[in-house]
Amino acid sequence: MPLQSQAPLAEAAVQKTHNNTPVSDTVAKEKNKVPLLPYHIVLSIIFSAGLISAAFATIPDCDEVFNYWEPTHYLSYGNGLQTWEYSPVYAIRSWLYVGVHSLITLPFSRVPSINKSHIFLILRTILAGTASVSQAELYDALSRSVSPTVGLLFILISVPSAGMFQAMPAYLPSSFAMYFVMFGMAEFLKTPASLPRALTYFSIAGFLGWPFCLALVAPQFLLWAFEDGKARGAIGLIQHVARSTISPLFVLATVVGVDSLAYRKLVFVPLNIVLYNVFGGSDRGPDLYGTEPWWYYFANLSLNFNLMAAVAFASIFLLALTLAILPTGATRQQVVLLLPFYLWLGVFSLQPHKEERFMFPAYPALCINAAMSMNWVNDFVLFLGCKLKFKPKTARAFGASVVTVMLATSALISTSRTIAVTTAYSAPKTIYRFDRSLSGNICFGKEWYRFPSSYFLPVGARPRFIKSAFAGLLPGTFAEAETPFRDGTWKVPENMNDLNREDYSKYIPIEECDYLVDSYFSGREEHIESLEPNYILDLENWDRVTCQKFLDAARTPFLSRALWLPDLVYRDRRVWGEYCILRNKQKRRT
Known part of the structure; x- marks a missing residue:
């Protein structure tokens, strides 16, 4: 036709x-x-x-x-x-x-x-x-x-x-x-x-x-x-x-x-x-x-x-x-x-x-x-x-x-x-460019799902997880290889399942973290105090390395989070939180 x-x-x-x-x-x-x-x-x-x-x-x-x-x-x-x-x-x-x-x-x-x-x-x-x-x-x-x-x-x-x-x-x-x-x-x-x-x-x-x-x-x-x-x-x-x-x-x-x-x-x-x-x-x-x-x-x-x-x-x-x-x-x-x-x-x-x-x-x-x-x-x-x-x-x-x-x-x-x-929502991707001296264990708790990949970490840094309120299965790590042959493609990793069942071996103690990536939204109560404390406010144990603003979607009206409008058209009603890289003070002392 x-x-x-x-x-x-x-x-x-x-x-x-x-x-x-x-x-x-x-x-x-x-x-x-x-x-x-x-x-x-x-x-x-x-x-x-x-x-x-x-x-x-x-x-x-x-x-x-x-x-x-x-x-x-x-x-x-x-x-x-x-x-x-x-x-x-x-x-x-x-x-x-x-x-x-x-x-x-x-x-x-x-x-x-x-x-x-x-x-x-x-x-x-x-x-x-x-x-x-x-x-x-x-x-x-x-x-x-x-x-x-x-x-x-x-x-x-x-x-x-x-x-x-x-x-x-x-x-x-x-x-x-x-x-x-x-x-x-x-x-x-x-x-x-x-x-x-x-x-x-x-x-x-x-x-x-x-x-x-x-x-x-x-x-x-x-x-x-x-x-x-x-x-x-x-x-x-x-x-x-x-x-x-x-x-x-x-x-x-x-x-x-x-x-x-x-x-x-x-x-x-x-x-x-x-x-x-x-x-x-x-x-x-x-x-x-x-x-x-x-x-x-x-x-x-x-x-x-x-x-x-x-x-x-x-x-x-x-x-x-x-x-x-x-x-x-x-x-x-x-x-x-x-x-x-x-x-x-x-x-x-x-x-x-x-x-x-x-x-x-x-x-x-x-x-x-x-x-x-x-x-x-x-x-x-x-x-x-x-x-x-x-x-x-x-x-x-x-x-x-x-x-x-x-x-x-x-x-x-x-x-x-x-x-x-x-x-x-760009902070999780852009925050790492401000400090390239990160090294050791870079830990993620409640912010585990916003980690933008190891491409944003320096060569000597490794991503790690600490326990948070999340109760599903987190990724493990490939067996590191110095040679061009990556045997992690065929080796069966330990403690994996297809049931989204939590595996505690995927976590490390927070004391082993050199740095921690965390967010803070004022006015919110901590979900579970023992699992997701506001580390950003814990000035005794953590230093702020760098912080950027991050939208508090729960407190921002729908139109303000769905669309950006200039102030002349619509007053900016967005509510902001903080997204930070924190340095472990205790690790620095040792």
Whole structure:
């Protein structure tokens, strides 16, 4: 079925209603499917945004630190924290995934003038750069296959969004999967589609990244199979698919081979991930780490995409309205492009355990839905202008104004959200840059989940945990290695379990701490005096090395913590606490 853009056709209908004038140059450009902005300009814009996110985005998820930054630090420097997921007994994390990232940073880590925090930023920049290229590829494919207007709207929605700001530089399989799903979708949208390349990208996203992301490509793959089957016949389709699976099988063999070599036993990590998360049983599985209500993702996406989230949610209804009212209708490709977002949102909303990062692979799909919805909104305005006998120029100007106001409002809200988060919660990532003389045991109690990784500690420092009110399983440590061979990848660590059952061997006595990272919020009572005292106020035993302000979310009104607004617009009602590195006075005396 030929792909057509709705906006130029509606515009042409308005012109024809008035004076039978020919289709304008803009319509002709839409029909020729020429992107409205050159590829290199779009890539530059996206990458500029990616550089900012790499430098300033926070790390809101401790899973990113403990399961990816720490194993990568272990491969690069011979020490780091180890979670139960990396025990060969469970093997639900891929050493190939972290190994590739470790190799990428290897040349930089051998330069004496580059410290570990620089390596952290370099890797984040590479991740943001990969995300930028995949996003630009998807823009180009949308522009050429669906509509130049939809392609441009996709960029105008995705680039300023708070959600993409957080997802682009995140060192997570869900972000990695997002990159390669975009690459694969771009290949599928091209005419003719390159099935081998598309399947290769999808296999990298699923086997090396996150296996659940393959659900996002099912609708488009089925559409391709339907259309290719009509052209080639059933036998031709099967032969085509069979020939195209060589690269995916190679990707799978590489993942299995490298991970099995690292664990020293045959493992299939993607399958282990699915078995644990879906078939783990009632006494284990992701629900042990917290559950959320069904509306969690609706609220989270509304914070990260604001107006565009609402527009994306409404895309199926706008499609129905388009099919019922507009003479131009919609193409099969447009209908199929709407499905992945709804499929992903529906499946993950049904799961009790929910986390923001689980939505990362679907962010591009959300932006596509919103882009097509905004295109249809413009169609409706032009259609109404036609019915109300407006001049074509007036109808076009009004439609453009409605779309521009909505996009600008969304971008401003997203920028406000991004500033609010980065100014409120950056202390755990930035506080270490003020003192590079840290050494010995750097301890974490109630602030264990905000540790930004060993990349922020000097070479002679090691992260350690003291007992707090938290009663779950904390990471242990890899066996430190001075040689290039990291036998911690295959040695079974002691006292690990997949039940989130607390292990007291993970703690050290507070007397052994050289430094302590802690927070203090005035006006709060100590939860359990013996476990979480206010160390910052204990001037007899602890010196303040450096402190930064940190948002007291419990005492800050919702609007003030959700968005940043200048004082001229809204009085700053944020309440601040302190986030500090403390030095043990007793250790100094000895």
